[in-house]
Amino acid sequence: MNLIIQTLIDGIMLGGVLSLAAAGFSLIFGVMNVISLAHGAMVVIGAYLGYVSWSFLGVDPMIMIPVVMVVMFALGYGIQRTIIQWAVVRAAPVASLVVTFGLALVLRNTLDLVFSPDIRSVSPAYAFMNTGIGFITVDVVRLVGLGASLCLLVFLAVLLNRTAFGRIIRATAQQPHAAELCAINVQHVYGLTFAVGSAFAGVAGVIIGIIMPFSPHAEGHWTLNAFVVVVLGGVGSPAGALIGGLMLGLIVTFTAQFIGPGFTNAMMFLILVLMLILRPEGLLGHAFGESR
Amino acid sequence: MTLSSLQRNRHLLPVLVGVMALALFMLPPLFLSTFMVRVFLISLLSTGLAVSWNILGGFAGYWSFGHTLYVGVGAFTAGKLVPLLGPNLGGIEVLTFSIVAGGLVSGMLALVLAYPLLRLRGIYFAIAMLGVAELTGEISSSFDAIGGAMGLTLPIVVPENINPAVFYYYLFLALNAIILVIAAFIKYSRFGYGLASIREDEDSAKMLGVPTERYKIIASVISCALVGISGVLYGFYLGYFTTTSVFRVDFSLNMILHTLIGGIGTLFGPILGAWIMVFLTQFVLGKLLEIHILITGLLVIIIVLLAPSGIIGAAKAWLEKRQTAEEGISKGEESETDLYLNQV
Numbered sequence: 001m002n003l004i005i006q007t008l009i010d011g012i013m014l015g016g017v018l019s020l021a022a023a024g025f026s027l028i029f030g031v032m033n034v035i036s037l038a039h040g041a042m043v044v045i046g047a048y049l050g051y052v053s054w055s056f057l058g059v060d061p062m063i064m065i066p067v068v069m070v071v072m073f074a075l076g077y078g079i080q081r082t083i084i085q086w087a088v089v090r091a092a093p094v095a096s097l098v099v100t101f102g103l104a105l106v107l108r109n110t111l112d113l114v115f116s117p118d119i120r121s122v123s124p125a126y127a128f129m130n131t132g133i134g135f136i137t138v139d140v141v142r143l144v145g146l147g148a149s150l151c152l153l154v155f156l157a158v159l160l161n162r163t164a165f166g167r168i169i170r171a172t173a174q175q176p177h178a179a180e181l182c183a184i185n186v187q188h189v190y191g192l193t194f195a196v197g198s199a200f201a202g203v204a205g206v207i208i209g210i211i212m213p214f215s216p217h218a219e220g221h222w223t224l225n226a227f228v229v230v231v232l233g234g235v236g237s238p239a240g241a242l243i244g245g246l247m248l249g250l251i252v253t254f255t256a257q258f259i260g261p262g263f264t265n266a267m268m269f270l271i272l273v274l275m276l277i278l279r280p281e282g283l284l285g286h287a288f289g290e291s292r
Numbered sequence: 293m294t295l296s297s298l299q300r301n302r303h304l305l306p307v308l309v310g311v312m313a314l315a316l317f318m319l320p321p322l323f324l325s326t327f328m329v330r331v332f333l334i335s336l337l338s339t340g341l342a343v344s345w346n347i348l349g350g351f352a353g354y355w356s357f358g359h360t361l362y363v364g365v366g367a368f369t370a371g372k373l374v375p376l377l378g379p380n381l382g383g384i385e386v387l388t389f390s391i392v393a394g395g396l397v398s399g400m401l402a403l404v405l406a407y408p409l410l411r412l413r414g415i416y417f418a419i420a421m422l423g424v425a426e427l428t429g430e431i432s433s434s435f436d437a438i439g440g441a442m443g444l445t446l447p448i449v450v451p452e453n454i455n456p457a458v459f460y461y462y463l464f465l466a467l468n469a470i471i472l473v474i475a476a477f478i479k480y481s482r483f484g485y486g487l488a489s490i491r492e493d494e495d496s497a498k499m500l501g502v503p504t505e506r507y508k509i510i511a512s513v514i515s516c517a518l519v520g521i522s523g524v525l526y527g528f529y530l531g532y533f534t535t536t537s538v539f540r541v542d543f544s545l546n547m548i549l550h551t552l553i554g555g556i557g558t559l560f561g562p563i564l565g566a567w568i569m570v571f572l573t574q575f576v577l578g579k580l581l582e583i584h585i586l587i588t589g590l591l592v593i594i595i596v597l598l599a600p601s602g603i604i605g606a607a608k609a610w611l612e613k614r615q616t617a618e619e620g621i622s623k624g625e626e627s628e629t630d631l632y633l634n635q636v
Binding site: 086087113 | 408409411412415416419420423424426427430431434541545548549552582583584585586588589590591592593596597600
């Protein structure tokens, strides 16, 4: 019983971070119908920004989160307005898949060159502390990570649902042409959406960097995770990302605990395929799907 | 009159080009070094995979992100069945048996998977295939009975006195020719037009009486069986393989990439794309190991941005533009590829 509860808690801890890492991907997919295969690279860049601030500047990565957000926001906007927009307008939405794949390769290799392919980790003073209630132990750093993830997801939900900016994004997602008729600069909004998605990827990267080791080659893993989370939870909404992330976290920890650590990937893909066959739009459905 | 002769030309031209190319490709092993033959061989393997992928991905518009599944299934089928054959058979018999078995098993697996998976569309189908491929790969390495973690060994089937690289070069060349002929027949048959209609607008096609379900399944089975046969040959070429050497995500991605770069949905696009990319990665970038991946990525971005419908698509558009300019006639604005790209 203790083991089950402990595994449950671990799964939720992991799930919170997975949710945050997938939220940006989900937003980009939902609004622009673009699958960003460079999303994992964005997450890893965030982790390296945290690493730089911790090991070179001596600043706690958590404090640097706003700075990372701004940097990633700018990077994301630039990438969308140049490469991806060009690919989507000139070719097809599917071409964006290939372009972002190429981008992921470029970013990964650049990180390799700058930081070397070695596995890095960020370990601030609180990285090895743990706390607990009764028989359950919780790493402080994971708890902080979960808390930060939840705060940021709520922030994203408020941004999307309660502000004028969010209304513009939702309008663009539902009817790009109608939005354009209402004097919305759709390409600009797409740029901002990609920027917000990248900013959240970057923040997720910072938190992931504290929790677990990373290297440039982790990017494929994070892209895949984001996709599984979106398929499980539903496209476009922070709530969908949260549900999907928690589910994935639980699946991974329970499989590792009760079936065997070697089977986590197999289980993840099994659930992914079953989910696609049974309910491809995810548990919560497509957030902007009603009018499509 | 002009229409029928045009149509006949459309059938004739690929055949002529194909026969000439085949004759041309018979030559390289005669004067090239073994290393070069191996590079050519990799190009042939990539070509076969890309053309097979194109049958489902290009003709029918169902992008699979996990076609490496069938490379693995083909190789593993051979790896598990050949030891059961006993030692009496000669190399060619073993190879023939493996090819038939690998093709059959891959085709049957595709048939079984078609019912649940081909109901999915677009990106969901793509990712479901990726999931199935990864899942199968994981299973093959997790269970000792399959033995993907330890690896499987295939017997040497190359006749004595023949350079193995040359032997496999001709095998892959023959397979390529067969795959290409099958693809050509599909593209210019009633079946192929049915697939094109599925790609352009599946619901309308169904409404107009195209048996979309059946067509999709057949296309998938053919495409996957051909990839499976490539997998069998690749397994024999490697001699010893593990899960990681045949269930490779980069196989899946390369099939898509090569097809896109050459021109998706065209007959010769995948071939062009595969040769260009293999040679670029093997030679030009082989000397720049540090930034190899970076340049590959940049190339991919640049090619997609500059020639979004592939090299063949770009060439076609350019030719059409020149033609209309010369004739001074305003033709219909949208070419075949444009129509396709608008739809996707």
